[in-house]
Amino acid sequence: LEKCLKSEVGVIFILFGDLCNIGDIVDRIKAAGKMAMVHMDLINGLASKEIAVDFIYKYTKADGIISTKPEMIRYAKELDLCTVFRIFAIDSKAIGGLEHHGMEFADLIEVLPGIMPKIIKHIAGQAAVPVIAGGLISEKEDVMRALDAGAIAISTTNQAVWKM
Numbered sequence: 001l002e003k004c005l006k007s008e009v010g011v012i013f014i015l016f017g018d019l020c021n022i023g024d025i026v027d028r029i030k031a032a033g034k035m036a037m038v039h040m041d042l043i044n045g046l047a048s049k050e051i052a053v054d055f056i057y058k059y060t061k062a063d064g065i066i067s068t069k070p071e072m073i074r075y076a077k078e079l080d081l082c083t084v085f086r087i088f089a090i091d092s093k094a095i096g097g098l099e100h101h102g103m104e105f106a107d108l109i110e111v112l113p114g115i116m117p118k119i120i121k122h123i124a125g126q127a128a129v130p131v132i133a134g135g136l137i138s139e140k141e142d143v144m145r146a147l148d149a150g151a152i153a154i155s156t157t158n159q160a161v162w163k164m
Helices: 002-006 022-031 050-059 070-078 117-126 140-148
Strands: 011-014 035-039 064-067 082-088 108-112 131-134 151-155
Touching: 002 022, 011 022, 022 035, 035 082, 050 070, 064 070, 070 082, 108 117, 117 131, 117 140, 140 151
Parallel strands: 011 035, 035 064, 064 082, 082 108, 108 131, 131 151
Antiparallel strands: none
């Protein structure tokens, strides 16, 4: 987190934490002038229920949420939070018919792994919202291929990629 706060990135995806410290983590990110997006599925103590979105909305200053669960995305959108619908492109079923998987409520779609330009291009071509590529991106070539395929941004914990 310290390195993220000192970096030039403007948006931080929070992929760790728990019910007791998520508010403090978000506060630190916001104090650094950055956008804070909480990955609802990865915060210990938050259930995969709408009440967890209520908690983030009422008790943190998070700008939005990330989730693989369409119902969480839908509800967060009702609360006017920014939403990132995360898709693991593991097979054709996972990427087919995205409009029925929660995409209609998302502000952005994050496709993982982000090293599959053909899949990114397919999803970006059918999505009504921008696509982010994330996961396993480690080289400039990975970044360029994802962006050329239609991704508008890259999400990664790989600090070397932050400076590309």
